[in-house]
Amino acid sequence: MLMAFAAMQAASPYDNADTLVVARDGTGQFRTVDEAIEVCRAFMDYHKVIFVKKGVYKEKLIIPSWLQNIEICGEDRDQTIITYDDHANIRTPERPNGMGTFRTYTIKVEGSDITFKNITIENNSARLGQAVALHTEGDRLTFINCRFLGHQDTIYTGVAGTRLFFKDCYIEGTTDFIFGPSTAWFEHCDIFCKANSYITAASTPQEITYGYIFNNCTVSCAPDVTKVYLGRPWRDYGYTLFMHCSLPAQIRPEGWHHWEEQRKQTARYLEFENTGEGAATDKRAAWSRQLTKKEAKAVTLQNVFMHTDQWNPAE
16 A cells, blocks of 8 residues: 555656746646646655746635645745635634634744745735634645735744744734744844734743844835834734834834733833834833843844754855
């Protein structure tokens, strides 16, 4: 039986490093991204690219835990869009109280060593509840020049100890639109606030050294937005650091919110050498702090992501 299964796998015309092409207009090998994911072999030891041509793909996708070394690359970041419209308060006979936050994703990444490039991931539901665009569970995930569009809870980094790298990305939302327990580095990203609310809601466990790190990022706001917090701790010990970032005037003087009073004792909320009208430190929450130059020097990709495998996504 095992030999027969192995023979079937080997016989697959897609069991190689060739690029798969997805196009809604039928000019590719597949018309949906899901179809291309389905033909990828489990635990591939080679790099497989799924090239997605311009178009709007209404799909609710799962990249399963047995897939690795896949790159999903769009033809054009702003015109290659994967979208869905679930939100937490959708009621069905099976779920009369609503589907809940964690089922609302447009894309759920369970596999590790997955890369997304030049693509938009969107949850375009009405503002009727939490609505996740990207839900991550895998480790060593990389997002380059991507857009993440949504309202509340746009990006959920769902598993403690997993490592995520976002570079040159655009991320928008209203409330807690980057949240969860993972370790995530955001490099040169644009963060756009669509409402008076909170950018982050980290739930970093106590034993994890780093949570969310925003480096050289730019925060901006919609014209009607006047009051934004950098973050609030979803759980005790939440970790968030903004360093070398541009912060607008709409950032509240205290910068951070405790969510619950006792979390002032454990929250790890940090800043270093930010600029802009919202970067003033004289009225920051007393339980947050500014890093020293020595401490900031130690916050590098290598130190943040270095586990036994020495992963460095910038190499």
